[in-house]
Amino acid sequence: MAAKKNKTTDDVLLILCKSVKKILSQTTMNDIQYSPMVQKIAKTCLKPDMGCFVLFEGAFSGLVIINMSAGAAVELYQAYMRQMGFPEEEISDQHTADDVGNVLGELMNQMVGDFQGELEHQLSLSISQTQPRMLAVNKELVLSINANIERPQSRRVIFRTQSHKTFHLEMSMERTEFIELNDPDNQDYHDSNLSKDEQNQAFLDDLDI
Numbered sequence: 001m002a003a004k005k006n007k008t009t010d011d012v013l014l015i016l017c018k019s020v021k022k023i024l025s026q027t028t029m030n031d032i033q034y035s036p037m038v039q040k041i042a043k044t045c046l047k048p049d050m051g052c053f054v055l056f057e058g059a060f061s062g063l064v065i066i067n068m069s070a071g072a073a074v075e076l077y078q079a080y081m082r083q084m085g086f087p088e089e090e091i092s093d094q095h096t097a098d099d100v101g102n103v104l105g106e107l108m109n110q111m112v113g114d115f116q117g118e119l120e121h122q123l124s125l126s127i128s129q130t131q132p133r134m135l136a137v138n139k140e141l142v143l144s145i146n147a148n149i150e151r152p153q154s155r156r157v158i159f160r161t162q163s164h165k166t167f168h169l170e171m172s173m174e175r176t177e178f179i180e181l182n183d184p185d186n187q188d189y190h191d192s193n194l195s196k197d198e199q200n201q202a203f204l205d206d207l208d209i
Contacts (some may be wrong), residue, residue, distance in 0.1 A: 007123060007178040009153045010038065013171055016064065017157055020169055027107060031162040039156040044170040046143040049095055052108045052134040053101065055147055058127035059119070061076040062173030064146040064151035065203040066108060070095040077103050088209060100162070101134040108132040123178060152176040 019036050024032045049070040056062050073095045080103055081091045109132050119125045154172040
């Protein structure tokens with residue numbers, strides 16, 4: 001009998017890291033890399049120069065934060081704008097510009113959206129998210145967010161842009177473990193060819209409702 005595959009906080013974090021790398025690489029054509037080492041931290045915070053956060057709930061509750069230096073924020077923003085075909089004179093070079101925050105907030109939205117999809121595909125888990133909030137944070141401020149997460153586990157991963165500027169992904173989620181059931185009667189649940197509605201209808205059909 002095959003061993004059950006339990007999933008923990010770090011497995012969820014890995015899915016998130018891959019979504020961040022995927023979306024930023026695709027939208028900016030920037031070579032994004034992340035460290036194979038994960039840091040356990042006491043809590044997540046918004047830090048200089050740019051911080052973005054989003055809350056999620058559903059199968060589990062959590063908080064995702066991305067903290068960027070001004071250089072990393074501007075590099076990703078400019079790369080995105082050029083990929084979208086904007087002329088150079090319309091592209092800002094200051095991380096405090098409104099359009100920088102708007103673009104990075106939209107990218108955060110795409111990253112968490114991809115993360116949601118991968119969670120459902122890989123683990124059959126569903127979560128919902130709040131609208132991402134992007135803030136310019138000065139050197140004197142470190143902001144904590146009260147996410148009301150029970151028994152939180154927090155992690156930090158370092159990312160690197162193509163020009164070797166770094167930014168940090170932080171995630172805090174409730175302490176939990178997902179245990180795979182050895183259930184041969186439920187193997188169709190993960191069928192990626194079926195939509196949610198089709199899966200629900202198949203379930204009802206099996207019940208003869």
